[in-house]
Amino acid sequence: MKTSLLSMVFAFMALLMSSYAFASENPFENYRYDPFQFPYKEYYYTADVVPLTPTSKASGVPLDLFGLSAALPAKYMGELDRKSNTQIQVRSEHGLVILRYEEDDMMGCRNEKARAGNLDFCSAFKSTREFYQKLFTLTPDNAGTPVKRGDLWILHEKGVFFEHAEKIRIYEGQEITGYSKAFTNPEWKIRQEVVIFHDQIPKKGYIVMATTIDDDSMVTALLSSLKPMSGEK
Numbered sequence: 001m002k003t004s005l006l007s008m009v010f011a012f013m014a015l016l017m018s019s020y021a022f023a024s025e026n027p028f029e030n031y032r033y034d035p036f037q038f039p040y041k042e043y044y045y046t047a048d049v050v051p052l053t054p055t056s057k058a059s060g061v062p063l064d065l066f067g068l069s070a071a072l073p074a075k076y077m078g079e080l081d082r083k084s085n086t087q088i089q090v091r092s093e094h095g096l097v098i099l100r101y102e103e104d105d106m107m108g109c110r111n112e113k114a115r116a117g118n119l120d121f122c123s124a125f126k127s128t129r130e131f132y133q134k135l136f137t138l139t140p141d142n143a144g145t146p147v148k149r150g151d152l153w154i155l156h157e158k159g160v161f162f163e164h165a166e167k168i169r170i171y172e173g174q175e176i177t178g179y180s181k182a183f184t185n186p187e188w189k190i191r192q193e194v195v196i197f198h199d200q201i202p203k204k205g206y207i208v209m210a211t212t213i214d215d216d217s218m219v220t221a222l223l224s225s226l227k228p229m230s231g232e233k
Contacts, residue, residue: 038140042162043155047136052173055224063088064229066101067202071225076218095212103205104128124150128206129197132179135161136170167192167216171223175199178223182214194219200228 038044060071063080065088078092086101109115109122125131134154143151162168164185171178171194180194191214196207209222 038155038159040159042159042165044139044141045136045158045162045165045168046139047168047170047179050169050171050220052171052176052178052220052224054173054227055221060221060225063090065099065226066205066207067229068198068200068226069229070222070227072097073218073221076213076215094215097209097211097213097218100208100210101205102208103203107131120149121153122150124148124154129177132195132197133170133177136168136179164188171220173224173226176223176226178219180219192219194223196223196226198226 055071060073061077063070063072063077066086072090076090076092076094076097078090081089081091083089088099090097090099104127105111106122106125106128109118115122125134131154134151135158138151138155138158140147140155143155147155162181164183165181166184167180167182169178169180171180176196176198178194178196180192182192183190189212190210192209192211194209196209198207201207209219211218
């Protein structure tokens with residue numbers, strides 16, 4: 001699910017050079033991959049903000065989620081399979097929920113060699129959480145004048161990240177932020193993806209949820225229930 005943005009940066013430049021070698025009836029055909037052109041609607045997407053109200057564990061089936069406690073609505077709780085210490089799958093008659101823990105490598109920018117080769121991109125954010133906040137809120141219209149070169153790379157990523165996407169949302173709670181998109185391609189089994197950050201998650205990582213269930217209330221309920229294990233009563 002996670003795309004290596006640093007690899008894409010290199011790929012973008014190669015595609016930019018190669019795109020001029022071929023004539024096309026549509027001059028915008030390759031713009032989605034060429035920095036820095038912003039002709040598509042995805043570059044102008046901004047997320048709707050959904051406020052989260054904390055709920056008790058009694059509102060769903062308890063779930064130990066990588067050092068946090070959570071509650072999944074009962075009708076979506078079926079066979080639970082802990083694939084590893086970093087991935088959980090829950091399968092019910094309604095569909096599949098996959099939850100995966102990711103270490104925060106700042107989109108690859110914690111690697112000194114990679115950072116040195118991508119200073120513009122890596123200078124645009126100080127954490128993965130800040131990267132997603134910019135990805136879901138910046139547009140060519142609100143990014144300022146002149147737009148910082150690092151922010152140009154983030155704006156450019158919107159054209160790929162939000163292709164075939166809808167219901168772009170930021171779920172906000174007291175200690176939690178979730179960045180969500182639904183997929184429009186009917187051939188894809190995964191219907192929603194949410195990148196979840198919580199202030200109390202161990203090791204300051206984050207959680208990626210992917211699900212075949214097309215139910216926004218399930219996402220809201222799960223995110224609203226997240227809390228530190230030590231905070232349980």
